[in-house]
Amino acid sequence: MLRILILFLNYLVIVSAQASCETIRVNGEHNWFGVSYRESSQAPLQGLAVELANKVFSDVGIKPNYQAMVPWKRQFLQLETGDLDVIIAAFYNQQRGNKFVYSEAVGVEYSSAFIHIEERAAFSDVESLVGKRGIQLLGSSFGDQFDSYAKQNLTISTMDDLDRAIRLIALKRADYLLYATHGGRQKIATSEYADSLVDLQPSIIKQPIYMVMSKSSPCLEYLDDINRAIRLNRDDF
CATH class of the missing domain: 3.40.190.10 (Periplasmic binding protein-like II)
Incomplete structure (x- = not known):
């Protein structure tokens, strides 16, 4: 019984952290060389967009939680279902614009x-x-x-x-x-x-490059702060 209670309390802590956006679930294209890419399927995401995202989230006070590599199209599905908070670099098109929230441009x-x-x-x-x-x-x-x-x-x-x-x-x-x-x-x-x-x-x-956020992400409440941090840091992109 005690073990069940401890597991339940741990679950509440995780849910509470997500709801208050203490962490933000992040991913990005693994084939966008120089901008957002991985050296292998198990390697960490790297590139100019990762460097910028880390500075932006640090300025806002949110800890990025980089997710494992999944196909590009599946990342947008995860944004749609709320299983991912943000893709750190993507282009705009109307279909995406109807489903997701775009930041200010991070680069071109x-x-x-x-x-x-x-x-x-x-x-x-x-x-x-x-x-x-x-x-x-x-x-x-x-x-x-x-x-x-x-x-x-x-x-x-x-x-x-x-x-x-x-x-x-x-x-x-x-x-x-x-x-x-x-x-x-x-x-x-x-x-x-x-x-x-x-x-x-x-x-x-x-094309401009943007961060793309899920409409169901609790981190949307920080969009103004994220945009402000983008303006301060995007010259490094």
């Missing part, structure tokens, strides 16, 4: 089409992607305007492995990879395909 990201260097003559702008085989990471969104254009005009497959996607372009088994410009350059520069791939310039997409 450019995205490009990465192509084989020998195929540069076949690419010039967004229209030159028509009729070619594209790849993007599972769950990626490049804003409502581009997503709509891509759905109507482009042929794009999805996968959840950035290394494999890069390899497919290098081996010419696909024609282009849609990915963040700076992160893609960094990732490719450290790969065996550094001399094989280039990104289409100028970058084809420019």
Whole structure:
């Protein structure tokens, strides 16, 4: 009986801490190199967005509780069900905007089409992607305007492995990879395909990056404080 009582009291402590937002359950994309990524499935989340989030939550007085790696689309489902409080870096689209609460912008990201260097003559702008085989990471969104254009005009497959996607372009088994410009350059520069791939310039997409919060998160009461801390720290992004 005493053991049951102790377990129950511990449960109440956990629930109380969550309800008062002493901790905030955090996750992020594991394939966004440089911004929010993991070296392996068991490795901690790292990148510029993690560094900024840690400063923001420290300023607000909330302890971040980083969750284990789960697929990108499942993280948004967890936001929707209230099993996750915040994704630390994501783009906006209307579907997400209808379901979640967005912070102020934490930074800006450019995205490009990465192509084989020998195929540069076949690419010039967004229209030159028509009729070619594209790849993007599972769950990626490049804003409502581009997503709509891509759905109507482009042929794009999805996968959840950035290394494999890069390899497919290098081996010419696909024609282009849609990915963040700076992160893609960094990732490719450290790969065996550094001399094989280039990104289409100028970058084809420019988007603000935001923190995305669950509407059922008790930490929403600190949104103004979070936004204030973002303004103070985002120059470091």
